[in-house]
Amino acid sequence: MNFRSVLKLSTNNLRANPLRSFLTMLGLIIGIGSVILIVSVGAGAQSLILSQVNKIGSNLIGILPGASDAKGPPASVFGIQVKTLINDDIKAISNDGRAHHIVAVAGYAQGQGEVIYENRSIKSGTFMGVSDNYPEVENVALQSGRFFTAEEESGLARVAILGSEAVNELFQGENPLGKTIKIKHTSYKVIGEFESRGSVAFTNQDKYIFIPLGTAQKIMLGWRHLSLIRAKIDDAANVDETIDSVKQILRQQHKLEGDAEDDFSVRNAAQAIDMLKSITDAFRFFLAAIAAISLLVGGIGIMNIMLVAVTERYREIGLRKAVGATKRNILNQFILETLVIATIGSALGIFGGAAISGIIAIVAKALGYDWSFIVSVTSILLAVVVGTLIGLVFGYYPARRAAGLDPITSLRYE
Amino acid sequence: MTDLIKIVKLNKQYENEDVVTPVLHELSFNIKSGEFVSIIGPSGSGKSTLMHILGFLDRLSSGEYFFEDKDVSKFTEDELAQMRSQKVGFVFQQFNLLPKTSVLENVKLPLLYVDITEGERDKRAREAVKSVGLEHRVNYLSNQLSGGEKQRVAIARALVNNPAVIFADEPTGNLDSKSGQQIMKLLYDLNTKEGHTVILVTHETYTAEHAKRILKLKDGNLVSDELVPEDRRQNAISGELK
DSSP states (O other): OOHHHHHHHHHHHHHHSHHHHHHHHHHHHHHHHHHHHHHHHHHHHHHHHHHHHHHHOTTEEEEEESOOOSSSOOGGGGTOOOOOOBHHHHHHHHHOGGGTTEEEEEEEEEEEEEEEETTEEEEEEEEEEEOTTHHHHHTOOEEEEOOOOHHHHHTTOOEEEEOHHHHHHHHTTSOOTTOEEEETTEEEEEEEEEOOOOEETTEEGGGOEEEEHHIIIIIIIOOSBOSEEEEEESOGGGHHHHHHHHHHHHHHHTTOOTTOOOSEEEEEHHHHHHHHHHHHHHHHHHHHHHHHHHHHHHHHHHHHHHHHHHHHTHHHHHHHHHTTOOHHHHHHHHHHHHHHHHHHHHHHHHHHHHHHHHHHHHHHHHTTOOOOOOOOHHHHHHHHHHHHHHHHHHHHHHHHHHHTOOHHHHHHOO | OOEEEEEEEEEEEEEETTEEEEEEEEEEEEEETTOEEEEEOOTTSSHHHHHHHHTTSSOOSEEEEEETTEEGGGOOHHHHHHHHHHTEEEEOTTOOOOTTOBHHHHHHGGGGGSOOOHHHHHHHHHHHHHHTTOGGGTTSBGGGSOHHHHHHHHHHHHHTTOOSEEEEESTTTTSOHHHHHHHHHHHHHHHHTTOOEEEEEESOHHHHTTSSEEEEEETTEEEEEEEOOHHHHHHHHHTTTO
16 A cells, blocks of 8 residues: 555545644643753753853862751852851961962952942942952953952952943943942942953853952941852862861861851852752753653543544545455554654654753843753654654554454444 | 356354344355346345445355355455455445545545555546546535535446446435436446446335346345346336336
């Protein structure tokens, strides 16, 4: 029997009921779409995490105020004020011989407020008070101008270095150097502009305004404590050793003895990767569960509709047998019909899943993240194989029922 | 002329949960190639069952059935399907056309199960449509046709395989008398002009008399096997009795 004419007949039947055909496919579309989405978003997330971590550098450690267990981040991450890190801690870490792998240490104090230049403003801008060796710690270069000096920092100078996006927003093409901006009604002289960095470790510092740490603490915030300390280590291989040393130094500095819990947490990029991985893994597992259920429900849906189709087409089946169709001819026709449904459903699922993944990639890029849109050939092959298998498995039973019909009774069926 | 169909002591009974229902009893007859035979009888006489057995749609319970000297009773299901594909064409009371499908595609249906090229299928189907005088309707959908036209398409479909015998099961049963008359004239012409063997199943004597010969069934027995007098046959064909 001619394959092309059977294929044409199969598609005729699908075209006769377009809505029903679509609904039949829907479960499969969602299932296959989820598979594509999981693999694609997983690959995108992985590329993002790698690029974020590569940018921050694997030889950097961060010290956050407040305790944290191995599973979750410390409270300060969620904006809760914890005052356990102070300026003396910076000195302690940089001067202690146990942490001799540390090259540079910088303290951070972060605040929010309106930033104004002439008639333009950033409503809730972020200003970051940092130590004078911040560019060395974060490995960042200036686009123009200069960074503030140690003297300016200790002298509570009101000078600011702007991230590239902050410059664009406030100055819109004007040269910012030498201009005066106001942060929460305090005037600052702009002395430098950082080169664009994009998003690093999931924060976009291009939007920030950097001022001397002392200025931020004493004039802007009225704090003695720090939001964060970052330390640069000579080699990534010494990270674990240095983390242990830093913990010892800080416990001593904070007078924590015996079983007392740490009131700070020390982390580095590797731990950040682990944490992010556990989040993306949960996300993947969730989608995989949806995919598995949808594929099963989709398969059953297809079988259900095909069984209805067999009943509806008793006369057609009887007629085909009367004009010479063998059991195998009928079996092939109905399996092929299910396969056509499964193939179209899989194709729509692939496009749907890829489209959603593409939207996620566009949104992530718009937010400044380095997200790659990847739809792997392997995932498409997997989707096609799974779709075809579902067509065969769930199409076989209805097809066998059709093939086994007695031509006389089915011809008389009303 | 050789015997196309040879039936010897054919019995048919249906068995259902130990209840045996006899349908056909000890039938014996021959049909030669080129004949036009009517099988007539009241409903329940077994005439449709006989047609199904002769047309390879059903099996006999005992006795012998030779088609072109081959013993059909020993055929496998696939061999029977092949016989249906190559040797017979059916015309049903209900037309049984595929809905929302063109005349050409409907006529082509039996050729899907024959190993020939699509071009050949198209050519043969168009010839068959032409032979029933519907070439102007070839691209119409089956539901756009009148009852008489539908039955003509069904006849074209029965002819398209160039079968050895055409079975017509109450072909005029769903038609008005004028269309019915035209369909019977078409079957008559296929027999007399084209030489096709036609076996007609009906309960109407008048319709049966279009044939040359009538086999009469009653309660599963063959009660008579007679030739139709030529004057009665001509009356039936000219439609004078109606």
